[in-house]
Structure formats: C-alpha cells, structure tokens
Amino acid sequence: MSFKNKLGAAQDCIGVQIDNALSAFPESQIRNAMRYCLEGGKRVRGFMVIESAAVFGLRGSGPDRAGAAVECLHAYSLAHDDLPCMDDDDFRRGKPSLHKAFNETVAVLTGDALQCTAFWLLAGEETSADPQIRSELVFTLATASGADGMVLGQCRDLEVQAAHAELTEDEVMSLHAKKTGALLSWSVQAGAILAGEDPTPMRVYGDAIGLAYQIVDDLLDADQPGSEDASILHALGVEGARAAAANKIDEACDALGPYGDKAAILRELAQFVVERQL
Amino acid sequence: MSFKNKLGAAQDCIGVQIDNALSAFPESQIRNAMRYCLEGGKRVRGFMVIESAAVFGLRGSGPDRAGAAVECLHAYSLAHDDLPCMDDDDFRRGKPSLHKAFNETVAVLTGDALQCTAFWLLAGEETSADPQIRSELVFTLATASGADGMVLGQCRDLEVQAAHAELTEDEVMSLHAKKTGALLSWSVQAGAILAGEDPTPMRVYGDAIGLAYQIVDDLLDADQPGSEDASILHALGVEGARAAAANKIDEACDALGPYGDKAAILRELAQFVVERQL
Numbered sequence: 103m104s105f106k107n108k109l110g111a112a113q114d115c116i117g118v119q120i121d122n123a124l125s126a127f128p129e130s131q132i133r134n135a136m137r138y139c140l141e142g143g144k145r146v147r148g149f150m151v152i153e154s155a156a157v158f159g160l161r162g163s164g165p166d167r168a169g170a171a172v173e174c175l176h177a178y179s180l181a182h183d184d185l186p187c188m189d190d191d192d193f194r195r196g197k198p199s200l201h202k203a204f205n206e207t208v209a210v211l212t213g214d215a216l217q218c219t220a221f222w223l224l225a226g227e228e229t230s231a232d233p234q235i236r237s238e239l240v241f242t243l244a245t246a247s248g249a250d251g252m253v254l255g256q257c258r259d260l261e262v263q264a265a266h267a268e269l270t271e272d273e274v275m276s277l278h279a280k281k282t283g284a285l286l287s288w289s290v291q292a293g294a295i296l297a298g299e300d301p302t303p304m305r306v307y308g309d310a311i312g313l314a315y316q317i318v319d320d321l322l323d324a325d326q327p328g329s330e331d332a333s334i335l336h337a338l339g340v341e342g343a344r345a346a347a348a349n350k351i352d353e354a355c356d357a358l359g360p361y362g363d364k365a366a367i368l369r370e371l372a373q374f375v376v377e378r379q380l
Numbered sequence: 381m382s383f384k385n386k387l388g389a390a391q392d393c394i395g396v397q398i399d400n401a402l403s404a405f406p407e408s409q410i411r412n413a414m415r416y417c418l419e420g421g422k423r424v425r426g427f428m429v430i431e432s433a434a435v436f437g438l439r440g441s442g443p444d445r446a447g448a449a450v451e452c453l454h455a456y457s458l459a460h461d462d463l464p465c466m467d468d469d470d471f472r473r474g475k476p477s478l479h480k481a482f483n484e485t486v487a488v489l490t491g492d493a494l495q496c497t498a499f500w501l502l503a504g505e506e507t508s509a510d511p512q513i514r515s516e517l518v519f520t521l522a523t524a525s526g527a528d529g530m531v532l533g534q535c536r537d538l539e540v541q542a543a544h545a546e547l548t549e550d551e552v553m554s555l556h557a558k559k560t561g562a563l564l565s566w567s568v569q570a571g572a573i574l575a576g577e578d579p580t581p582m583r584v585y586g587d588a589i590g591l592a593y594q595i596v597d598d599l600l601d602a603d604q605p606g607s608e609d610a611s612i613l614h615a616l617g618v619e620g621a622r623a624a625a626a627n628k629i630d631e632a633c634d635a636l637g638p639y640g641d642k643a644a645i646l647r648e649l650a651q652f653v654v655e656r657q658l
Contacts, residue, residue, distance in 0.1 A: 127527040132535040136527060182492060187484035206465035207538055210488065214460060214495065215531040221499045222522035225515045233512040237503045240518050244500035249405040249414060253493040257410040260485055 105370045112149040112169065119163070119170035123223055135204050135212040136219070139177050142195035147172040147289040153371065154293025154304055157364045164230050168239060168292050171223040175247055176285060178216035181209050183256070217247075230296060238295050246288040255281025271337040275313060278334070282319075283312025290368070303357050307368065310354035315375050317347040351376050383648045390427040390447065397441070397448035401497055413482050413490040414497070417455050420473035425450040425567040431649065432571025432582055435642045442508050446517060446570050449501035453525055454563060456494035459487050461534070495525075508574060516573050524566040533559025549615040553591060556612070560597075561590025568646070581635050585646065588632035593653050595625040629654050 103111070120140055127133050148169030155165035184191040184199040185206060192202050201209035223229065224239040245251055258277050262269060269277065287308030294301035320334040321343055335343055354372045358365040381389070398418055405411050426447030433443035462469040462477040463484060470480050479487035501507065502517040523529060536555050540547060547555065565586030572579035598612040599621055613621055632650045636643040 124527075128532065130527070130532055130535065131539060132527050132532055178492075182488055185488060187488060208535065210460055210463060210465060211531050211535050213492070214456075215527040217492065217495050218499075218522045218526040218531075221496075221518055222526060225503075225519035225522060233510075233515040236515040237511045237518070240499055240515070241503035244496045244503060248496040248500060249402075249408070249410050249493040253489050253496075254406065254408055254410055257408065257486065257489050261409060 105367065105374065108153070108367060109145075109149055112152045113145045115152065115166040116145050116148040116169045116173055119166045119223070120173065123170060123174075123219055131204075131208065132212060132215055135200060135208050136216055138203055139181050139200050139212055139216065140173065142197065143173060143177065145169070145173055147176055147285060150286065150289035150308075150371070151292045151296075153367050154290040155296050157293060157361050157368065158297030158299055160293070160297045163228055164296055165293065167223050167226065167229045168296060169289075171220040171229075171239075171243070172285065172289050172292070174216045174223065175220040175243065178213040178220070179247075179252060179256075179285075181213040181216065185209060188260075232298070235295060235298060239292060242291065242295065243288055246284040251280055251284035252282075255279070255284070269337060274334050274337045278313060278316040279309065282316050283309055286312040286315060303360050306357035307354045307372075310350045310357065311372055311375055314347045314350035314354065314372070317343050317350070318376055321347070347376050383645065383652065386431070386645060387423075387427055390430045391423045393430065393444040394423050394426040394447045394451055397444045397501070398451065401448060401452075401501055409482075409486065410490060410493055413478060413486050414494055416481055417459050417478050417490055417494065418451065420475065421451060421455065423447070423451055425454055425563060428564065428567035428586075428649070429570045429574075431645050432568040433574050435571060435639050435646065436575035436577055438571070438575045441506055442574055443571065445501050445504065445507045446574060447567075449498040449507075449517075449521070450563065450567050450570070452494045452501065453498040453521065456491040456498070457525075457530060457534075457563075459491040459494065463487060466538075510576070513573060513576060517570060520569065520573065521566055524562040529558055529562035530560075533557070533562070547615060552612050552615045556591060556594040557587065560594050561587055564590040564593060581638050584635035585632045585650075588628045588635065589650055589653055592625045592628035592632065592650070595621050595628070596654055599625070625654050 124133055124137055151169040151172055152161075152165045155161065155168075180194060181200045183189050184194055185201055191199050193199055197203070199209075200212060204212070220243065221240050224243060225236050227236075229239065230236050247253065255277055259281055261267075262277070287305055290304040290308040290311070291301035294304045317334050321340065324335050324340065334346075338346055351372045355369050358368055361368075402411055402415055429447040429450055430439075430443045433439065433446075458472055459478045461467050462472055463479055469477050471477055475481070477487075478490060482490070498521065499518050502521060503514050505514075507517065508514050525531065533555055537559055539545075540555070565583055568582040568586040568589070569579035572582045595612050599618065602613050602618065612624075616624055629650045633647050636646055
C-alpha cells in the first residue's frame with residue numbers, strides 16, 4: 103500500500119474511534135462542538151501512533167484508540183490556541199474556528215472536554231488488555247502535554263513574542279521541542295509503549311521529526327505575507343534552517359536502524375514531513 | 381482527632397503532594413501560575429478522597445496524591461470558569477482570580493496544564509502499585525469531568541442561563557449532578573477504587589452529598605444581593621430546598637451503612653456540607 107493510502111486508512115480508523123468515543127457521551131451542544139473541532143484534521147499524530155505500533159506488528163483498535171486520543175489532545179490545543187486571548191484565529195482546518203462557529207465559552211469548555219477525552223480513551227480497557235500499558239500511555243501523554251511539555255512551550259512562546267526577545271538557536275530549538283515536538287514524539291513512542299517495547303529509538307526519531315516539522319513550518323511561513331514571527335529563521339537564516347531540517351531527517355532515519363525494513367513507512371513519513379506533503 | 385483537625389491534616393498532606401508535583405516541572409511562568417491557582421482552596425474534594433480511602437484502612441501517599449489530583453482538576457475548572465468569556469469573576473479564594481493576577485492567556489494555559497497534571501498524578505506509580513487501579517482512577521475521573529460529567533453540566537448551565545429557561549426540579553437536579561456532583565462523587569469513590577473495593581455505596585453517598593452541597597449553595601446565594609440565578613430555589617422554593625437538602629443528607633448517611641463506625645467522619649462531613657461549615 104502506498105504512503106498516501108496508508109495515511110488514508112489510518113484517517114478512517116481514527117475517525118471510527120472518534121465516532122465511538124463521541125457516541126459514548128450524551129447528545130449535547132458540547133458534543134456537537136467536539137465533533138466540529140475534530141473534523142478535517144490530517145491526523146498526522148494519530149497516523150504516527152498507528153504506524154509506530156505496526157513496526158512491532160501491532161494493529162487494530164488499541165493503536166487506533168491511542169491515535170484518536172492524541173488527535174483529541176491536539177484538537178483541544180488548537181481550539182484554545184485560536185481563542186481571541188491567544189492567537190485570535192478566525193479560521194482553522196478550512197472553516198471558521200471553534201469560537202467563531204460557536205462562541206468563546208463553548209470553545210473553552212470544548213477544549214477542556216477534548217483534553218480529558220484523550221485520557222479517557224487511553225485509560226479505557228479497549229486500548230490495551232494490560233493496565234500497565236494504559237497507565238504508561240496516560241502518564242507519558244500527560245508529561246508531553248503539560249507544564250514540562252506542550253503547554254510550557256506555548257507559554258514560553260507567548261512570553262518571547264510579548265517581550266520581542268531574540269533567542270539563540272538552542273533556545274529556539276528547546277522552545278519548539280516542547281511546543282510541537284513533545285506531542286509528535288509521544289505519538290511514535292506510543293507505538294512502542296503499546297507493544298510493551300523500549301520506546302527509546304522512537305523517542306530519538308520523534309524528537310528529530312518534531313524539530314524538522316517546526317523548521318519546515320517556519321520556512322513555509324517565511325514565504326507568506328503577514329506571517330507570524332518565524333523565530334527559527336531569525337536564529338539560523340533560510341539556508342541554515344534548510345540544512346538543519348535535512349540534518350534532523352537524517353538523524354530521525356538513523357534512529358530507526360534497529361527496526362530495519364519494518365520502519366520503511368516511518369522513513370517515508372520523515373521525507374513527507376520535510377517535503378511538506380502532509 | 382476532631383473533624384476540623386482531620387481536615388487540616390488532609391490539607392497539609394495534599395499541599396505536600398501539590399508541591400512535589402510542581403517541583404517536577406521546570407521553573408516557569410506557567411508553574412508560578414499553577415501554584416497561585418492552587419493556593420487557598422479548602423480541599424474538600426481531596427479530603428473526601430483521603431477519608432474515603434481511610435474507611436478501607438488505606439492512608440498515605442496514594443490517597444494523598446489522588447486527593448491532590450482532584451484538587452488540580454477542580455482548580456482548573458475554577459480558573460476557566462472565572463475567565464471573562466465565562467463567569468467573568470475578578471476574585472477567587474480571597475484574592476484576584478488567575479486572569480486578573482496574570483492575564484487571560486496564562487489563565488487558559490494554566491487551566492490546561494492543571495487538568496493534565498491531575499491525570500499525571502493518578503497515572504504515576506506512587507499513586508498505587510497496581511496499574512489496574514491507576515487506570516481505573518484515570519478513566520473514572522475523565523468520565524466525571526468531561527462531556528458526560530462536569531463540562532457537560534457547565535455547558536448546559538450556560539445554555540439555560542442564556543435562554544432564561546425555567547427548568548423542572550428533575551432537570552435542575554440532573555444539571556447539578558453533572559456540574560458539581562460528578563467530581564464530588566468521584567472523590568469518595570476514589571477511596572474505594574484505591575483500596576480495590578466496590579465503589580457503589582460511595583457513589584450513592586457521593587451523589588447525594590453533591591446535590592445537598594449544591595442546594596445549600598443556592599440557599600446561601602439567595603441571601604446575597606446580586607446573586608446568580610439560583611435555579612434550585614426557582615424549582616423548589618426555600619422550604620422545599622431545605623427539605624430536599626436534609627433528605628439528601630439522610631440518603632447519603634444511609635448509604636454508608638455497610639461501613640459502620642469506620643465511616644463516622646464521612647457522616648460528619650455530610651452534616652458539615654449542609655451546615656456549610658466547609
């Protein structure tokens with residue numbers, strides 16, 4: 103199956119698990135808003151969960167649910183990021199952002215409900231028969247998304263923007279490692295955790311992919327008029343940033359060595375990240 | 381030890397676990413804001429966790445951490461409730477609310493980080509040596525706080541207020557069972573879950589306490605000028621509400637029958653709820 107077909111299949115599996123999760127909650131405005139907020143994502147993080155589990159021969163509802171969980175977590179962060187007091191974005195995923203389609207109150211509460219749905223999915227028995235694995239998924243996702251992970255990175259980024267501070271290359275990389283990298287890296291580690299295997303090689307791969315993703319994001323932003331402050335470019339310059347992204351992709355692929363051909367799709371994923379086909 | 385002394389001791393134990401959790405995160409604005417937001421609470425929910433575990437002879441860092449977890453969850457809900465787009469409250473726990481002391485952006489992100497800290501605490505190995513228990517704590521707290529629990533109740537309450545709708549007694553009770561009851565009820569069930577015991581009697585007790593708590597809240601609000609719409613009183617009248625609260629306390633205490641004298645403190649807690657000493 104081609105890479106694009108595999109991504110499409112993963113999107114379908116994640117969609118099924120999202121529908122299952124939502125149907126466990128009563129019909130309500132909050133459930134409608136959760137569904138709206140989850141629609142239309144590319145499911146890159148969920149795909150990473152599913153394909154990293156497949157490296158260990160694990161497929162099915164466990165990885166699909168964990169993939170849906172990280173998509174709920176990601177969707178909550180987008181809903182809150184778009185709020186007027188945050189980035190104040192009116193559009194998301196090609197349609198009005200959540201607070202525009204509903205209102206700010208609903209957007210805050212929907213983000214809150216999506217966050218706990220992520221942990222609800224991971225802790226549910228259908229995710230793994232082994233409760234140690236479920237606990238570890240919850241603990242590691244909570245670590246990746248909280249005050250030493252994504253939220254820390256978001257908060258630091260806003261502080262830097264408010265202060266118009268110039269960061270060194272190391273500071274920029276460290277900020278983005280938290281802001282976007284932690285969740286991407288968790289997504290590939292989740293496959294190893296689900297399989298009861300050591301997640302270390304996946305962590306090295308995921309950390310490198312996360313930084314490459316952010317560098318490419320900044321390079322693309324630099325071509326857009328009215329783009330946000332592209333701070334990696336400030337630190338590295340365009341050529342330096344391109345070289346850094348290529349380096350990170352090499353580093354990511356090297357980390358997959360122990361898995362041999364089983365990790366072919368993750369190597370393709372690394373290329374797609376840098377070529378920005380995703 | 382008197383009830384007040386037991387509450388004070390629980391507050392201290394929860395404070396230790398909150399400090400431990402915060403010290404696991406790097407020094408940052410978000411950590412300072414989390415600390416600010418957690419300060420000054422009465423820790424009723426955490427106390428419920430600790431005392432319900434004590435009914436089964438279980439004391440120590442497990443119940444203390446689970447108590448700290450529900451306090452993180454509760455603190456996040458207050459921080460988001462106080463936002464300008466929600467209840468727009470300038471004060472909380474006797475000091476400026478989080479968005480007043482910091483700003484709205486930090487208040488949104490701090491709430492987000494506090495929510496995942498709750499699940500991080502529950503899933504951590506120090507909470508219980510048994511991963512099945514840790515998973516169950518996460519799953520049940522996520523259920524109690526999300527789109528079929530607290531957030532559902534918050535969202536419905538705001539819809540009712542916006543529509544100036546008049547609810548029946550059943551509708552009011554059902555709304556509050558979600559909005560405030562689910563988290564209070566989880567708090568006493570958590571003790572049974574930690575001990576590996578059937579949480580059913582604790583659920584009956586907790587559900588009843590949760591409703592009594594809300595009814596007393598509305599009765600007290602009715603004495604305050606400029607109070608919010610006290611919807612239980614609309615449905616029941618003052619005398620009806622007083623009788624309903626007393627009924628719920630009886631129901632709560634009856635549910636504790638199987639535990640005999642071991643549940644003496646929980647019976648006292650029921651009285652304190654209705655006499656509003658807490």
